[in-house]
Amino acid sequence: MADLAATGAKDIALFKDGAPYSIFVIRDAAGVRAFENSCPHARLPLNGAADVFFDVRRTVLVCVNHGAHFDPVTGACLRGPCKGERLRAFPVSTDGESVLIP
Numbered sequence: 001m002a003d004l005a006a007t008g009a010k011d012i013a014l015f016k017d018g019a020p021y022s023i024f025v026i027r028d029a030a031g032v033r034a035f036e037n038s039c040p041h042a043r044l045p046l047n048g049a050a051d052v053f054f055d056v057r058r059t060v061l062v063c064v065n066h067g068a069h070f071d072p073v074t075g076a077c078l079r080g081p082c083k084g085e086r087l088r089a090f091p092v093s094t095d096g097e098s099v100l101i102p
């Protein structure tokens with residue numbers, strides 16, 4: 001959880017079936033959530049810098065590539081070229097200072 005304090009988000013590299021893929025975990029007033037770090041527009045990572053996913057007011061998630069905005073609670077694209085699509089969400093739980101991703 002402390003890793004989420006600076007930017008409200010943390011990108012994490014995982015492996016599935018031997019292939020690398022990236023997710024990111026966010027924390028805000030609504031709680032802790034995780035999404036695949038793959039924009040539905042062009043399947044590129046959303047962030048251009050480590051752990052930077054939120055806008056400056058931390059109200060929406062922003063894709064650095066073409067400016068799509070996403071609801072940080074639902075992952076729905078609110079504005080931009082993928083409007084109406086959504087980020088793939090992953091279930092998470094917390095245990096003290098740890099974020100658990102099954």
Ligand code: FES
Binds near residue numbers: 066
């Ligand atoms: S790749 Fe995200 S808006 Fe284009």
